[in-house]
Amino acid sequence: MWKFIVRRLLVTFPQIVFLSVLVFVMAQFMPGDALTGLIDPNISPEALEIQRERLGLNNPWYVQYVDWLGGLVQGDLGQSFRFKMDVTALISERVMNTILLSLVSLIFTYLIAIPLGIISGRYNDSPLDSAITGYSYLGFATPIFIFALVVLWVFGFMLGWFPTSGSVAPGLDAGSMEYYISKLYHALLPGLSIALISVVSTIQYLRSEIVDTKQKDFIITARAKGASENRVYNKHIFRNSLLPIAAFFGWEITSLISGTVFVERVFSYPGMGLLFLESVTGRDFSVVTALVLLFGIASILGALLSDIILSIVDPRIRIK
């Protein structure tokens, strides 16, 4: 197993390097550079050119890449011209919010998906299964922001159970108990919105795993041993079907990213996703670049996590 994990880590490294090159090239194609927006429009082009030279913006691309990478490693992601602050500081403020939101939606996803997937798989082709599968198709087909709008309208505005925007109630002391509870309370509704959509793939995945495992020979062996039907399901079918779901966990993170981008917008939730959309529409390219890089790294690490989890839970990979 260790060999497998080390080998897997070795593959991850070039992936991240490749991603950084891609992001860098993308950033180069965007109009303007680090100076755009910082400078008084009345300044003479000659002076600008001197500044450019001083900042290394006229160097060949690979030198600029190495400089950029050096900055990255030290946590320097450039300047946001809209907020007039370091991108690093700007993002770190939002990162915690998004992580909280992701965590909440992950928990919701598994709380909803696992029971539904199990019911759907165990009683496949029953009316209940058809209903669940029907919902899944609806979920596959509906864009997440429409779902989020409906949830917001019903629970936020009509019923008034949850706050409709922001990540925390104003006027609370950061660090107090109330503050944290309010943070969690604000994350619930957007988290649920993401979960309601992201469950569908997990439900269907789990369902097909269970339907598949049900027909395996070792299930017959279990029945022949005298295991009751509940035991057959709990000890043999679910356990074996959950294994790929556990491995799917890392990929879930990747899909969350796309979820947060839209849901944060709908709920005006100040996380990375909202920042991303604002930066795109505001042409705040240094922020966009930094966020794309972060999202990309999160996806790569998600995939890595999936493989590592699989190697730990599956004895066929573990013992080698």
Next chain:
Amino acid sequence: MAFLEVKDLQVYFPIKGGILNRTVEYTRAVDGVSFELEQGKTYGLVGESGSGKSTTGRAIIGLEDITSGQVLFEGKDITDKKAKNKNFRKDVQMIFQDPYSSLNPRKRVLDIVAEPLRNYEKLSKQEERKRVQELLDIVNVSPDSIFKYPHEFSGGQRQRIGVARAIALKPKLIIADEPVSALDVSVQAQVLNFLQEIQKELNLTYLFISHDLGVVKHMCDNISIMYKGRYVEQGSTKDIFENPQHIYTKRLIAAIPDIDPRNREKQFEFRKEVTKEYRESFNNYFDSNGLAFGLQSISDTHKVALPEKG
């Protein structure tokens, strides 16, 4: 000049390992195998799973890369893949084990059987259809069924369709890899009889690969027994069954269930003795790695893997 001559054939498969996934070792699937085939005869290659018998067949026809050694077909060296020219590919055909997966389920019988014809002979639609119907007639499948799909046939019929495809180009050598292992006994009988019939008609040579000694005994003129990539014994069918010399051969023969229930006790005793002998004399027949020694001739036709004398 032998019809087919295999000299010191080796097929190694790399085992990947380590952090960088480099080749760390080799599995010696076939490890120095030599034999000669006479035209019109049936040559049996027997062994259990992992013995390398199928790999040997696949290497000859070019489905596996040959690590070293030489394969001569009608005197021409065809070891290298490039040397396996059009004629060779026409003259040597293969029949596979599983009649359920070796026929493309989306193709009609006509297309399956005509495929080799289309590659090698330019026939008009009518001629092609006529040829396919003739071939189906030879293999006892109704010529009216050319527009059916494989799933509409039973296992035995499918295997015969596979044979029709194999003989479409009038090959000289057929490599049959466990051709009846997936079939029921009565169907097996159909296919075996039929293979013998067309052998006589077309003067075919068979390399018959099987784990079933009963079938091999019925079909073959000469037999080789393989174990872990090496030959342990080689001889005429009579040599092997009436005068087995290697302990592994004896063990294989003893393992065949006797079809007469009255011989039961005798058979158990015999098996027990052979097992005992196998355990006690293992070191006389296998080297320190548990592999067979080189072959020593004990008669004109009979060779056994024994340590060199002295």
Next chain:
Amino acid sequence: MSNELLKIKNLSTSFRIGDEYYAAVDDVTLTLNKNEVLGIVGESGSGKSALAFSVMRLHTKAKIEGEVLLNNQDIVTMPKSKLDKIRGDEMAMIFQDPLTALNPLTPIGGQIEETLFLHNRKLGQQGRKKRAVELLDLVGIPNAERVFEQFPHELSGGMRQRVIIAIAIANDPKLLIADEPTTALDVTIQAQILDLIRELKEKIHAGIILITHDLGVVAEMADRVAVMYAGQIVEIASVEKLFENPLHPYTRSLLNSVPVEGQDTLHVIQGVVPSLKNLPREGCRFAARIPWVDASAHEENPTMHEVESGHFVRCTCHEHFYIPDQNEEKGEQSNGIS
């Protein structure tokens, strides 16, 4: 006390295809005595495995009619909770494919312990482990302690089949059903597994139903043999009688299609085993495959006849049956049967 362990009466097992049920096992009546090995022989599609699964009531989507009496308890109608108590305890099963019959994610030890846990709650965790290692030893697995910790994929096919046998005999079953236990194994391994089953038979005193397509295996193992064709039993006799004096045309044809010493051409049974949907439901089911036997030789509703004590055969056609010589057969064959 009667010597009868298992009595199967008029058992039919039907599967649904489209809107209709088709019987894969059709009106089978059988008995198995204590300490007896009953071989059930047939080709694919004969219904022999469906019969084995019916005795264990392992089918999930089949309609089962008739009685399966194990020590006078009817398996077919008993409540599921009672069935769970009997399965794995009084009756157990050995499966065909050792590569798929074990849970890939559970260590070998755990899989044996499960069956002990289910039927013997008094045995503590220590007791279960001790017994599991004992069982591994008993089925001839070297290093039982180590194998206990291992996972299925770390063992060879032959070793896995031994584990499956260990699971089956864990609670000293009275009835052991072996469904093609050696079909997936190499010949030398097959010989070892058959030896093991024979040895265990002496130790656990179980009645054994051995399902196989291999006549050699039956000849070596069985006390009595039932031959199945198209869902029905066509002949039952002691193993000596069956091989010495086979009566039913199917039995005779089958025996003649096995290669034996000094035989040039093998006998071929014409036609194919009909699929479940196309089984002839009336008259002699084998009639279509022996067209040279006159139609009047068959019974309208073939029943089992006791020809000699303990030797039963279905239909009267066996009295008129002969194996045609090659040329005649050839001529018959080209008459349209593909």
